[in-house]
Amino acid sequence: MENTFMIKTIGVLTSGGDAPGMNAAVRAVVRAALKKGMTVYGVKRGYCGLLEDDIEPMDEMSVAGIISRGGTMLYTARSAEFRTEQGVLKAKATCEKYGLEGLVVIGGDGSFRGAADLSAHGILCVGLPGTIDNDIACTDYTIGYDTAMNTAMELMDKLSDTSQSHYRCSVVEVMGRGAGYIALNTGVASGALEIITKEKPYDLDKIAKKMMEFKARGKQNFIIVVAENIGHSEEICKLIQEKTGIESRATILGHVQRGGSPTVRDRVAATEMGYYAVELLEQGIGNRVVGMQGGKIVDFDIQEALSMEKPYDGKLHQIAEDIAF
Ligand SMILES: Nc1ncnc2c1ncn2[C@@H]1O[C@H](COP(=O)(O)OP(=O)(O)O)[C@@H](O)[C@H]1O
Numbered sequence: 001m002e003n004t005f006m007i008k009t010i011g012v013l014t015s016g017g018d019a020p021g022m023n024a025a026v027r028a029v030v031r032a033a034l035k036k037g038m039t040v041y042g043v044k045r046g047y048c049g050l051l052e053d054d055i056e057p058m059d060e061m062s063v064a065g066i067i068s069r070g071g072t073m074l075y076t077a078r079s080a081e082f083r084t085e086q087g088v089l090k091a092k093a094t095c096e097k098y099g100l101e102g103l104v105v106i107g108g109d110g111s112f113r114g115a116a117d118l119s120a121h122g123i124l125c126v127g128l129p130g131t132i133d134n135d136i137a138c139t140d141y142t143i144g145y146d147t148a149m150n151t152a153m154e155l156m157d158k159l160s161d162t163s164q165s166h167y168r169c170s171v172v173e174v175m176g177r178g179a180g181y182i183a184l185n186t187g188v189a190s191g192a193l194e195i196i197t198k199e200k201p202y203d204l205d206k207i208a209k210k211m212m213e214f215k216a217r218g219k220q221n222f223i224i225v226v227a228e229n230i231g232h233s234e235e236i237c238k239l240i241q242e243k244t245g246i247e248s249r250a251t252i253l254g255h256v257q258r259g260g261s262p263t264v265r266d267r268v269a270a271t272e273m274g275y276y277a278v279e280l281l282e283q284g285i286g287n288r289v290v291g292m293q294g295g296k297i298v299d300f301d302i303q304e305a306l307s308m309e310k311p312y313d314g315k316l317h318q319i320a321e322d323i324a325f
Pocket residue numbers: 015016017047077078079080082083107108109110111112113114115117130131
């Protein structure tokens with residue numbers, strides 16, 4: 001990495017679905033940039049802040065006390081206007097107005113596509129993976145994933161208590177717009193009987209048969225975890241009850257999974273990746289996505305990152321099936 005020029009002013013924004021740990025990332029970016037002598041601006045509500053000139057200067061105190069807070073102090077949004085050529089040009093003009101030479105975009109795959117568009121128009125953008133879904137292929141880990149899974153697991157433990165008391169089945173839907181990673185890992189962690197994800201075919205008749213066999217052998221409580229993108233957890237619950245005669249209840253965990261104080265893992269990952277993003281910008285390097293592979297910080301060209309495919313842990317799913325009772 002050649003140190004070609006020094007960036008003097010950068011912006012930071014959070015975009016797409018919020019994720020616990022985004023604040024820790026904003027804090028790291030702001031403090032690292034200030035430390036390196038840069039001027040930093042916080043852009044509010046993702047790309048909307050660039051379109052509506054909702055931007056404010058940040059200093060050390062702007063990010064004090066936020067590392068432990070869920071949500072994002074910069075707010076977030078999904079902007080349809082930014083997806084147009086005219087929107088990108090408007091955003092670029094706002095960057096120029098504030099002298100923003102670089103921009104750290106904390107978000108998911110959609111936000112990175114936007115960052116690539118802005119980079120193509122001369123604004124050096126660096127993406128940080130911030131999404132509970134962990135659906136970014138170039139990184140093992142995304143900011144928010146750990147906290148969201150711990151929240152879901154705790155809620156499943158509570159559902160398990162009440163299922164047990166009533167000899168019921170709980171069908172629990174967890175988030176994951178494009179991927180079943182939250183479902184797989186929280187299913188394993190909560191000792192679910194069955195984990196239903198898009199990545200692995202499932203058969204409700206086989207699941208029902210297994211439940212009845214296990215019930216005959218004394219099993220009293222059944223947890224079935226369903227990934228959001230399967231799309232019909234209420235229907236699955238109804239069918240399970242019909243096929244087994246076991247009283248069943250569906251619970252959609254929903255947005256509660258996105259909130260809460262971030263775990264150690266999310267705070268540390270956000271801090272390391274946020275610092276690294278500023279180091280890239282400092283060297284005049286943009287159009288990159290930062291990630292973590294095997295515990296090391298890495299970075300990729302945005303287009304390359306977006307074209308990668310993330311493997312599903314079929315072995316872990318198989319283990320869960322093998323030991324389920
Ligand atoms: N294909 C795209 N091209 C340009 N900008 C995009 C694209 N997809 C999404 N964006 C921008 O990024 C924002 C966040 O994307 P979204 O998919 O909602 O969340 P996430 O970044 O968490 O995946 C969108 O509202 C839009 O402004």
